[in-house]
Amino acid sequence: MPKLIDTTIxxxxxxxxxxxxxxxxxxxxREHLDELAFLVDTAxxxxxxxxxxxxxxxxSRTYVGKGKLEDIKYYVNENNIDLAIFDDELSPSQFRNxxxxxxxxxxxxxxxxxxxxxxxxxxxxxxxxxxxAQYQYLLPRLTRMWTHLERQRGGIGLRGPGETxxxxxxxxxxxxxxxxxxKLVKIDKQKSTQRRNRGKMVQVALVGYTNVGKSTVMNMxxxxxxxxxxxxxxxxDTTVRKIVIENLPFLISDTVGFIxxxxxxxxxxxxxxxxxxxxxxxLIHIVDISHPEFxxxxxxxxxxxxxxxxxxxxxxxxxxxxxxxxxxEKEPDDLTPATKExxxxxxxxxxxxxxxxxxxxxxxxxxxxxxEEFKKMLYEEVKKIHAIRYPYNDFLYNV
Numbered sequence: 001m002p003k004l005i006d007t008t009i010x011x012x013x014x015x016x017x018x019x020x021x022x023x024x025x026x027x028x029x030r031e032h033l034d035e036l037a038f039l040v041d042t043a044x045x046x047x048x049x050x051x052x053x054x055x056x057x058x059x060s061r062t063y064v065g066k067g068k069l070e071d072i073k074y075y076v077n078e079n080n081i082d083l084a085i086f087d088d089e090l091s092p093s094q095f096r097n098x099x100x101x102x103x104x105x106x107x108x109x110x111x112x113x114x115x116x117x118x119x120x121x122x123x124x125x126x127x128x129x130x131x132x133a134q135y136q137y138l139l140p141r142l143t144r145m146w147t148h149l150e151r152q153r154g155g156i157g158l159r160g161p162g163e164t165x166x167x168x169x170x171x172x173x174x175x176x177x178x179x180x181x182x183k184l185v186k187i188d189k190q191k192s193t194q195r196r197n198r199g200k201m202v203q204v205a206l207v208g209y210t211n212v213g214k215s216t217v218m219n220m221x222x223x224x225x226x227x228x229x230x231x232x233x234x235x236x237d238t239t240v241r242k243i244v245i246e247n248l249p250f251l252i253s254d255t256v257g258f259i260x261x262x263x264x265x266x267x268x269x270x271x272x273x274x275x276x277x278x279x280x281x282x283l284i285h286i287v288d289i290s291h292p293e294f295x296x297x298x299x300x301x302x303x304x305x306x307x308x309x310x311x312x313x314x315x316x317x318x319x320x321x322x323x324x325x326x327x328x329e330k331e332p333d334d335l336t337p338a339t340k341e342x343x344x345x346x347x348x349x350x351x352x353x354x355x356x357x358x359x360x361x362x363x364x365x366x367x368x369x370x371x372e373e374f375k376k377m378l379y380e381e382v383k384k385i386h387a388i389r390y391p392y393n394d395f396l397y398n399v
Contacts, residue, residue: 011045011046012044012082012083013045013048013079013081014045014081014082014085015047015049015050015051015072015076015081015083015085016036016037016040016049016051016087017050017052017063017064017085017086017087018033018036018051018086018088019058019087019088020052020053020054021056021057021058022056026052029087031293032087032260033050033052033087035259035260036085036109037050038211039109040085043112043119045082048079049079051071051075058088060093061094062094062098063094063098069101069102072084073101076102076103076104082105083104083105083106083107084098084102084104085108085112086107087109088109088261089110089261089263092140092141095108095141109261110137110265113262113263113266114265114266118134124187125187125191128184128187129266130266132177132181132184132265133266135176136177136265136268137265138173139170139173142170188275191275192275201242201250202250202251203250203276204250204251204252204253204280204281204284204378205253205276205280205282205283206253206254206284206286207283207285207286208258208285208287208297209257209288209301210258211257211288212257212287213365214254214286215254216320217286217320217365218239218241218252218254220368221241221378239254240252240253245375245378245382246379248382248383250382253277255277256274258300259300267304274308277308277310278308278309278310280310280313281314282313282316282378282381282382283313283315284316284318284378285301285318286318286320287318287319288320289320289322289324289345289348289362290324291321314381314385315358316359316377316378316381317352317358317360318360318363320365321364322345322362322363322364322370323366325345325348349362361377
Protein backbone atom coordinates (compact mmCIF):
# COMPACT_ATOMS: atom_id res chain seq x y z
CA MET A 1 0.00 0.00 0.00
CA PRO A 2 1.55 3.34 -1.02
CA LYS A 3 2.51 5.65 1.84
CA LEU A 4 0.20 8.63 2.22
CA ILE A 5 1.86 12.04 2.08
CA ASP A 6 0.64 14.73 4.45
CA THR A 7 -0.05 17.78 2.25
CA THR A 8 -1.42 20.00 5.01
CA ILE A 9 0.51 23.22 5.46
CA UNK A 10 1.97 23.60 8.95
CA UNK A 11 0.99 26.86 10.56
CA UNK A 12 3.81 29.14 11.59
CA UNK A 13 4.37 29.46 15.33
CA UNK A 14 4.57 32.89 16.96
CA UNK A 15 5.28 34.54 20.28
CA UNK A 16 3.75 37.89 21.25
CA UNK A 17 5.72 40.61 23.03
CA UNK A 18 4.43 43.78 24.67
CA UNK A 19 5.69 46.48 27.03
CA UNK A 20 3.67 47.78 29.98
CA UNK A 21 4.78 51.41 29.93
CA UNK A 22 3.88 54.13 32.39
CA UNK A 23 0.20 55.08 32.55
CA UNK A 24 -0.75 51.64 31.18
CA UNK A 25 -2.21 48.79 33.24
CA UNK A 26 -1.52 45.08 32.91
CA UNK A 27 -5.20 44.56 32.02
CA UNK A 28 -4.90 47.01 29.12
CA UNK A 29 -1.77 45.31 27.75
CA ARG A 30 -3.47 41.93 28.14
CA GLU A 31 -6.35 43.23 26.02
CA HIS A 32 -3.90 44.58 23.41
CA LEU A 33 -2.16 41.20 23.23
CA ASP A 34 -5.54 39.44 22.96
CA GLU A 35 -6.20 41.55 19.88
CA LEU A 36 -2.68 40.88 18.57
CA ALA A 37 -3.36 37.13 18.99
CA PHE A 38 -6.58 37.56 16.97
CA LEU A 39 -4.54 39.32 14.27
CA VAL A 40 -2.05 36.42 14.27
CA ASP A 41 -4.91 33.92 13.93
CA THR A 42 -6.39 35.98 11.07
CA ALA A 43 -2.97 35.93 9.36
CA UNK A 44 -2.88 32.13 9.62
CA UNK A 45 -0.33 31.52 12.38
CA UNK A 46 -0.55 30.16 15.93
CA UNK A 47 0.50 32.23 18.95
CA UNK A 48 2.32 30.00 21.46
CA UNK A 49 3.30 32.30 24.32
CA UNK A 50 3.22 35.92 25.47
CA UNK A 51 6.00 37.98 27.02
CA UNK A 52 5.44 41.31 28.77
CA UNK A 53 7.76 43.63 30.69
CA UNK A 54 7.17 46.76 32.74
CA UNK A 55 9.30 49.62 31.38
CA UNK A 56 8.88 53.39 31.46
CA UNK A 57 9.50 53.32 27.70
CA UNK A 58 10.39 50.51 25.28
CA UNK A 59 14.16 50.01 24.98
CA SER A 60 15.46 52.00 21.98
CA ARG A 61 17.76 49.12 20.91
CA THR A 62 15.81 45.94 21.58
CA TYR A 63 12.30 47.06 22.70
CA VAL A 64 12.58 44.94 25.89
CA GLY A 65 15.37 44.79 28.45
CA LYS A 66 18.41 42.52 28.29
CA GLY A 67 17.13 39.97 30.83
CA LYS A 68 13.71 39.63 29.23
CA LEU A 69 15.33 39.31 25.81
CA GLU A 70 17.42 36.37 27.09
CA ASP A 71 14.21 34.66 28.28
CA ILE A 72 12.63 35.22 24.86
CA LYS A 73 15.74 33.95 23.05
CA TYR A 74 15.79 30.77 25.13
CA TYR A 75 12.09 30.10 24.43
CA VAL A 76 12.52 30.75 20.69
CA ASN A 77 15.46 28.32 20.46
CA GLU A 78 13.84 25.60 22.57
CA ASN A 79 10.51 25.68 20.73
CA ASN A 80 11.61 26.41 17.14
CA ILE A 81 9.53 29.57 16.98
CA ASP A 82 9.09 31.08 13.50
CA LEU A 83 7.88 34.57 14.41
CA ALA A 84 8.44 37.07 17.21
CA ILE A 85 5.66 39.66 16.94
CA PHE A 86 5.80 42.97 18.84
CA ASP A 87 2.70 44.94 19.77
CA ASP A 88 4.21 48.32 18.83
CA GLU A 89 5.92 49.70 15.75
CA LEU A 90 9.63 48.88 15.72
CA SER A 91 12.38 51.11 14.36
CA PRO A 92 14.72 49.79 11.63
CA SER A 93 17.55 49.46 14.18
CA GLN A 94 15.32 47.51 16.58
CA PHE A 95 14.45 45.13 13.74
CA ARG A 96 18.14 44.54 12.96
CA ASN A 97 19.16 44.04 16.58
CA UNK A 98 16.29 41.69 17.38
CA UNK A 99 16.89 39.55 14.29
CA UNK A 100 20.58 39.15 15.17
CA UNK A 101 19.76 38.09 18.73
CA UNK A 102 16.62 35.97 18.32
CA UNK A 103 17.53 34.39 14.96
CA UNK A 104 13.88 34.27 13.87
CA UNK A 105 11.63 36.48 11.79
CA UNK A 106 10.63 39.73 13.50
CA UNK A 107 7.29 41.45 12.88
CA UNK A 108 5.68 44.44 14.50
CA UNK A 109 1.96 45.20 14.73
CA UNK A 110 2.01 47.39 11.60
CA UNK A 111 3.81 44.72 9.58
CA UNK A 112 1.22 42.14 10.64
CA UNK A 113 -1.76 44.36 9.77
CA UNK A 114 -0.25 45.12 6.35
CA UNK A 115 0.18 41.40 5.75
CA UNK A 116 -3.48 40.74 6.57
CA UNK A 117 -4.54 43.57 4.28
CA UNK A 118 -2.43 42.01 1.51
CA UNK A 119 -4.30 38.70 1.83
CA UNK A 120 -7.73 40.36 2.09
CA UNK A 121 -7.44 42.74 -0.88
CA UNK A 122 -9.64 41.55 -3.74
CA UNK A 123 -10.15 44.41 -6.20
CA UNK A 124 -7.47 46.27 -8.14
CA UNK A 125 -8.27 49.35 -6.06
CA UNK A 126 -7.66 47.64 -2.70
CA UNK A 127 -4.57 45.83 -3.99
CA UNK A 128 -3.08 49.13 -5.18
CA UNK A 129 -3.80 50.77 -1.82
CA UNK A 130 -2.21 47.91 0.12
CA UNK A 131 0.83 47.72 -2.16
CA UNK A 132 1.48 51.43 -1.73
CA ALA A 133 1.26 51.13 2.06
CA GLN A 134 3.62 48.13 1.98
CA TYR A 135 6.26 49.96 -0.04
CA GLN A 136 6.03 53.05 2.18
CA TYR A 137 6.48 50.80 5.22
CA LEU A 138 9.34 48.91 3.56
CA LEU A 139 11.44 51.84 2.31
CA PRO A 140 13.01 52.96 5.64
CA ARG A 141 13.54 49.32 6.65
CA LEU A 142 15.41 48.10 3.58
CA THR A 143 18.65 47.53 5.46
CA ARG A 144 17.10 44.75 7.52
CA MET A 145 15.38 42.96 4.67
CA TRP A 146 18.48 41.17 3.38
CA THR A 147 19.80 39.72 6.65
CA HIS A 148 18.38 36.26 5.80
CA LEU A 149 18.48 34.77 2.32
CA GLU A 150 15.67 32.43 3.33
CA ARG A 151 13.33 35.44 3.21
CA GLN A 152 12.84 34.60 -0.45
CA ARG A 153 10.35 31.93 0.68
CA GLY A 154 6.77 32.67 1.64
CA GLY A 155 5.37 33.34 5.07
CA ILE A 156 3.59 35.90 7.22
CA GLY A 157 5.15 39.33 6.81
CA LEU A 158 6.78 38.37 3.51
CA ARG A 159 3.85 38.80 1.13
CA GLY A 160 3.92 41.62 -1.36
CA PRO A 161 6.93 43.49 -2.66
CA GLY A 162 9.88 41.29 -3.68
CA GLU A 163 13.57 41.79 -2.83
CA THR A 164 16.51 42.75 -5.08
CA UNK A 165 19.94 44.36 -4.54
CA UNK A 166 19.58 46.93 -1.77
CA UNK A 167 21.42 49.80 -3.47
CA UNK A 168 19.25 49.74 -6.56
CA UNK A 169 16.10 48.79 -4.71
CA UNK A 170 15.68 52.14 -2.97
CA UNK A 171 15.40 53.82 -6.35
CA UNK A 172 13.12 51.06 -7.67
CA UNK A 173 10.81 51.32 -4.67
CA UNK A 174 10.65 55.12 -4.83
CA UNK A 175 9.74 54.86 -8.51
CA UNK A 176 7.11 52.24 -7.68
CA UNK A 177 5.64 54.43 -4.92
CA UNK A 178 5.41 57.36 -7.33
CA UNK A 179 3.69 55.14 -9.92
CA UNK A 180 1.22 53.75 -7.38
CA UNK A 181 0.36 57.23 -6.13
CA UNK A 182 -0.42 58.33 -9.70
CA LYS A 183 -2.54 55.20 -10.16
CA LEU A 184 -4.46 55.94 -6.95
CA VAL A 185 -5.05 59.56 -8.01
CA LYS A 186 -6.65 58.21 -11.20
CA ILE A 187 -8.74 55.69 -9.22
CA ASP A 188 -9.74 58.40 -6.72
CA LYS A 189 -11.03 60.56 -9.60
CA GLN A 190 -13.05 57.62 -10.91
CA LYS A 191 -14.46 56.94 -7.43
CA SER A 192 -15.29 60.63 -6.99
CA THR A 193 -17.13 60.64 -10.33
CA GLN A 194 -19.07 57.53 -9.26
CA ARG A 195 -20.10 59.25 -6.04
CA ARG A 196 -21.24 62.37 -7.94
CA ASN A 197 -23.24 60.20 -10.34
CA ARG A 198 -25.24 58.86 -7.43
CA GLY A 199 -27.02 62.20 -7.42
CA LYS A 200 -28.14 63.77 -4.20
CA MET A 201 -29.45 60.64 -2.55
CA VAL A 202 -28.89 60.55 1.20
CA GLN A 203 -25.73 58.55 1.92
CA VAL A 204 -25.28 56.44 5.04
CA ALA A 205 -21.94 54.86 6.03
CA LEU A 206 -21.40 51.97 8.42
CA VAL A 207 -18.35 52.60 10.60
CA GLY A 208 -16.88 50.84 13.58
CA TYR A 209 -14.03 48.83 14.98
CA THR A 210 -13.03 45.79 12.96
CA ASN A 211 -15.14 42.65 13.50
CA VAL A 212 -18.14 44.37 15.13
CA GLY A 213 -20.62 43.07 12.53
CA LYS A 214 -20.79 45.86 9.91
CA SER A 215 -21.11 43.45 6.99
CA THR A 216 -23.79 41.46 8.83
CA VAL A 217 -25.79 44.66 9.40
CA MET A 218 -25.27 45.54 5.72
CA ASN A 219 -26.58 42.14 4.63
CA MET A 220 -29.55 42.43 6.97
CA UNK A 221 -30.55 45.87 5.66
CA UNK A 222 -29.91 45.32 1.97
CA UNK A 223 -30.76 41.59 1.80
CA UNK A 224 -27.50 41.18 -0.11
CA UNK A 225 -24.64 38.77 0.50
CA UNK A 226 -21.64 40.90 1.46
CA UNK A 227 -18.79 38.68 2.71
CA UNK A 228 -18.85 38.43 6.51
CA UNK A 229 -16.51 36.37 8.68
CA UNK A 230 -15.39 36.23 12.30
CA UNK A 231 -11.95 37.54 11.37
CA UNK A 232 -10.35 40.96 11.54
CA UNK A 233 -10.58 43.00 8.32
CA UNK A 234 -12.82 40.44 6.60
CA UNK A 235 -13.69 43.07 3.98
CA UNK A 236 -11.48 45.87 2.64
CA ASP A 237 -13.40 47.06 -0.39
CA THR A 238 -16.25 49.49 0.17
CA THR A 239 -19.63 48.04 -0.82
CA VAL A 240 -22.51 50.43 -1.66
CA ARG A 241 -26.14 49.35 -1.81
CA LYS A 242 -29.41 51.17 -2.43
CA ILE A 243 -31.90 50.71 0.41
CA VAL A 244 -35.60 51.61 0.51
CA ILE A 245 -37.45 51.91 3.82
CA GLU A 246 -41.13 52.90 3.60
CA ASN A 247 -40.71 54.31 0.05
CA LEU A 248 -37.69 56.41 1.16
CA PRO A 249 -34.57 55.50 -0.90
CA PHE A 250 -31.00 56.08 0.28
CA LEU A 251 -27.51 54.62 -0.18
CA ILE A 252 -25.60 52.67 2.43
CA SER A 253 -21.89 51.78 2.34
CA ASP A 254 -19.90 49.22 4.30
CA THR A 255 -16.34 50.45 4.97
CA VAL A 256 -13.07 48.99 6.24
CA GLY A 257 -12.98 48.44 10.00
CA PHE A 258 -10.83 50.59 12.26
CA ILE A 259 -8.33 49.28 14.80
CA UNK A 260 -6.08 50.78 17.44
CA UNK A 261 -2.60 51.70 16.21
CA UNK A 262 -3.78 51.55 12.58
CA UNK A 263 -0.66 52.19 10.46
CA UNK A 264 -0.60 55.77 9.20
CA UNK A 265 0.46 54.60 5.72
CA UNK A 266 -2.74 52.55 5.52
CA UNK A 267 -4.89 55.51 6.53
CA UNK A 268 -3.24 57.55 3.78
CA UNK A 269 -3.47 54.76 1.19
CA UNK A 270 -7.13 54.09 1.96
CA UNK A 271 -8.04 57.77 1.72
CA UNK A 272 -10.42 57.21 -1.20
CA UNK A 273 -12.11 54.36 0.66
CA UNK A 274 -12.51 56.59 3.71
CA UNK A 275 -13.96 59.30 1.45
CA UNK A 276 -17.16 57.21 1.54
CA UNK A 277 -17.26 58.03 5.25
CA UNK A 278 -16.20 61.64 4.82
CA UNK A 279 -18.83 62.36 2.15
CA UNK A 280 -21.71 60.54 3.83
CA UNK A 281 -24.66 62.32 5.44
CA UNK A 282 -25.20 59.86 8.30
CA LEU A 283 -22.86 57.52 10.16
CA ILE A 284 -24.02 54.32 11.81
CA HIS A 285 -21.35 53.66 14.43
CA ILE A 286 -21.60 49.93 15.18
CA VAL A 287 -20.22 48.66 18.49
CA ASP A 288 -19.70 45.07 19.66
CA ILE A 289 -21.45 45.24 23.06
CA SER A 290 -20.14 41.76 23.95
CA HIS A 291 -16.50 42.86 23.74
CA PRO A 292 -14.99 43.56 27.19
CA GLU A 293 -13.22 46.71 25.93
CA PHE A 294 -16.01 48.12 23.76
CA UNK A 295 -15.67 51.58 25.32
CA UNK A 296 -12.01 51.71 24.30
CA UNK A 297 -13.02 50.64 20.77
CA UNK A 298 -15.58 53.46 20.63
CA UNK A 299 -12.78 55.92 21.47
CA UNK A 300 -10.52 54.50 18.74
CA UNK A 301 -13.27 54.92 16.13
CA UNK A 302 -14.04 58.46 17.28
CA UNK A 303 -10.35 59.39 17.11
CA UNK A 304 -10.03 57.95 13.59
CA UNK A 305 -13.16 59.80 12.45
CA UNK A 306 -11.67 63.03 13.82
CA UNK A 307 -8.43 62.29 11.94
CA UNK A 308 -10.32 62.15 8.61
CA UNK A 309 -12.58 65.13 9.49
CA UNK A 310 -15.74 63.03 9.69
CA UNK A 311 -16.61 63.43 13.36
CA UNK A 312 -19.29 66.12 13.00
CA UNK A 313 -21.95 64.13 11.14
CA UNK A 314 -25.37 62.90 12.19
CA UNK A 315 -24.72 59.59 13.91
CA UNK A 316 -26.61 56.56 15.18
CA UNK A 317 -24.82 54.59 17.90
CA UNK A 318 -25.73 50.95 17.28
CA UNK A 319 -24.75 48.38 19.89
CA UNK A 320 -24.65 45.01 18.13
CA UNK A 321 -24.28 41.39 19.38
CA UNK A 322 -26.60 41.72 22.39
CA UNK A 323 -27.16 37.96 22.02
CA UNK A 324 -23.50 37.40 22.98
CA UNK A 325 -23.46 39.79 25.96
CA UNK A 326 -22.45 38.21 29.26
CA UNK A 327 -22.29 39.66 32.76
CA UNK A 328 -21.09 38.43 36.14
CA GLU A 329 -23.79 38.78 38.75
CA LYS A 330 -22.52 40.13 42.08
CA GLU A 331 -23.13 38.30 45.33
CA PRO A 332 -25.85 39.96 47.46
CA ASP A 333 -23.35 40.79 50.25
CA ASP A 334 -20.67 42.13 47.87
CA LEU A 335 -20.25 45.83 48.67
CA THR A 336 -17.56 46.58 46.07
CA PRO A 337 -18.55 49.16 43.41
CA ALA A 338 -20.20 47.72 40.34
CA THR A 339 -18.15 47.53 37.13
CA LYS A 340 -19.49 47.13 33.61
CA GLU A 341 -18.89 43.37 33.91
CA UNK A 342 -21.40 43.34 36.79
CA UNK A 343 -24.09 45.24 34.88
CA UNK A 344 -26.93 43.39 33.25
CA UNK A 345 -27.74 44.27 29.65
CA UNK A 346 -30.79 46.26 30.80
CA UNK A 347 -28.68 48.25 33.27
CA UNK A 348 -26.06 48.87 30.58
CA UNK A 349 -28.73 50.07 28.16
CA UNK A 350 -29.96 52.63 30.68
CA UNK A 351 -26.40 53.79 31.34
CA UNK A 352 -25.62 54.34 27.67
CA UNK A 353 -29.02 55.77 26.80
CA UNK A 354 -28.41 58.42 29.47
CA UNK A 355 -24.74 58.94 28.60
CA UNK A 356 -25.13 59.34 24.82
CA UNK A 357 -26.66 62.49 23.35
CA UNK A 358 -27.15 60.79 19.95
CA UNK A 359 -29.76 58.19 18.88
CA UNK A 360 -28.75 54.88 20.49
CA UNK A 361 -30.09 51.36 20.03
CA UNK A 362 -29.18 47.79 21.03
CA UNK A 363 -29.62 45.00 18.47
CA UNK A 364 -28.48 41.58 17.33
CA UNK A 365 -28.02 41.53 13.56
CA UNK A 366 -27.51 37.75 13.57
CA UNK A 367 -30.56 36.95 15.71
CA UNK A 368 -32.65 39.76 14.12
CA UNK A 369 -33.39 41.31 17.52
CA UNK A 370 -34.73 44.91 17.57
CA UNK A 371 -34.22 45.22 13.81
CA GLU A 372 -37.60 46.89 13.17
CA GLU A 373 -36.77 49.53 15.82
CA PHE A 374 -33.42 50.08 14.12
CA LYS A 375 -35.04 50.52 10.68
CA LYS A 376 -37.52 52.99 12.13
CA MET A 377 -34.73 55.01 13.77
CA LEU A 378 -32.68 54.98 10.54
CA TYR A 379 -35.75 56.04 8.53
CA GLU A 380 -36.33 59.03 10.82
CA GLU A 381 -32.70 60.17 10.53
CA VAL A 382 -32.66 59.79 6.72
CA LYS A 383 -36.03 61.58 6.46
CA LYS A 384 -34.66 64.67 8.26
CA ILE A 385 -31.93 65.12 5.63
CA HIS A 386 -34.16 64.08 2.72
CA ALA A 387 -36.79 66.67 3.73
CA ILE A 388 -34.16 69.43 3.64
CA ARG A 389 -32.73 68.25 0.32
CA TYR A 390 -36.13 67.65 -1.30
CA PRO A 391 -38.56 70.01 0.48
CA TYR A 392 -41.39 69.39 -2.03
CA ASN A 393 -41.41 65.60 -1.70
CA ASP A 394 -43.54 65.48 1.44
CA PHE A 395 -45.78 62.91 -0.21
CA LEU A 396 -42.99 60.34 0.26
CA TYR A 397 -43.44 60.42 4.01
CA ASN A 398 -47.20 60.11 3.92
CA VAL A 399 -47.55 57.12 1.63
